[in-house]
Amino acid sequence: MKGISYSRYGGPEVLEYGEVRDPKVGPDSVLVKVRAAAVNPVDWKCRAGYLDGALEAVFPVVPGWDVSGVVVQPGPAVSEFSVGDEVIGYVREDFLSRGTFAEYVAAPVRTLARKPRNLTWEEAAGLPLVGLTAYQVLTKALQVRRGETVLIHAAAGGVGSIAVQLARHLGVRAIGTASEANHDFVRSLGGEPVTYGDGLAERVRGLAPEGVDAAFDTIGGDTLRTSANLLAPEGRLVSIADGDVVDYGGRYVFVRPDAEDLTRLAELAQQGVVSVHVSETFPLERAADAHRRSEEGRTRGKITVTVDWPDETAE
Template sequence: MKAIALQQYGSADDLALVDLPDPKVAPGEVLIRVRAAGVNPVDWKLAAGGLDPVMEAGFPLVPGWDVSGVVEAVGFDAGEYAVGDEVYGYLRKDWAKNGTYAELVSASVRLIAPKPASLNWQEAAGVPLAGLTALQSLKRVSVGSGDTVLVHAAAGGVGAFGVQIAVARGARVIGTASERNHDHLRALGAEPVTYGDGLTERVRALAPEGVDAVLDFVGGGVAALPVTDHRDRVVSIADPGVLADGGQYVWVRPDHDDLVELSALADGGALKVHVDREFPLAEAAEAWRLNQTGRTRGKIVLTV
């Protein structure tokens, strides 16, 4: 099979299109013919060795954890799926080696779910990691009807999902973003506010009593802004320091049931996926360089 791989830890410059053996399919796994793979910052951070202290890696290393595709083969004890099923998933395994930037990838049934019927391949591949991150963050602080929620980096890959899921749960959402993304946030159901000096005052102008929960999807100390009296309902995916202030820190987990919930939201019309750019698999390096700018709206995906 064709795949994008690194021979050692490195950068976008070290990615190469190579031929690799087809993956083996263990008990409880299926083999997926990849149609699209989502690009996330963790992909290039892992490739640079950023997770080496906590995760084993093997080389050649194929990056990528997000996937949408078609079941090509079914292993022992994986009767939930059949050849031809359309699936998607967050394929973070216990080690880094056989990722989704490839024509084929094996996956435990725990990591996948039926693809949302309303989404195309590219849109579906943009959901798993970012969508699960947003959903699990909202669940961690029990966001629900009547809550006022502040979402930092609300126009980003995770933030846009956080806004929509919070709105679907009946919450009022205030979202931080650059001015060029304000109309986009309004379309998602959020009230936009601009980054920068005076942010606390701008949020308090919209919510004089403060907000009920804060979702920090950007870091940089924004989780510590004095915009809520409920420090136990402040959650960050980017700043572990939030724990010292009584908040919550989330590292997303693969979860079949949560993927099913995201599918239901998408197929019910409550979750839209904005794909900013698509690149063919062979141009993964260019996709990484764009992702590293931090200036995209929505998701970047590779088509296979």
């Protein structure tokens, strides 16, 4: 099958389009014909070797953890899905090798949910990782409650934009950092935007003089420090970007696959509670360009890649 792979760590130039090994379908997996896959910052961080201390790379590596597609073969122990089912997944294993940037992926059922019917393939592919991250941080790590105020960083990005929508749904006031150009977008999601940079703390205090009940850091460094200083007494702090959060009494979170959580997110998307903004889409063979765009760090919502299936009956 065709796919993207890299045989060594490096920049986007190490990504190659061509033949990759066909996936094997285990007892608890299904073979998914990929329609779209999303690009996440963790993808290029893995490609660059930044996560080598945590995730072993079995080269050649097919990148990508997010997917939307169609089940073409269930494993022998699978009863949850049948041929023809449209699914989404956060298909992460504990090592790097068998990703979603290919024509097919073997996905464990623990990583999958049914695709929301009202989302395009590209939108659906953009939901799993960022949606699960936002959902697990807000509902489990921060345990936000109705009437509270949460500070969400990079509120126009992939994780942040979903977090703002979920906060609104949960009855939580969301203050979101964003560039001036993205303020209207954050407002459209239900958030109250504040501008990055010098004076951020004062701007947030102008909206929440008593401090925020919870802070969701997606950037780290100075942003994490500022977030800690903006907490109300008994306020909670979580970072998905900086392990130093524990020094401020907070918690570091790495998203995990969870079929139940993903199903709940798919239901919220189906109900129109959560939407996915796709800023740009690339064909699979241009995955390197998609990585480059992601590394620029100025994406509104999601970047996706798509697989061209001229013959829709192809399996």
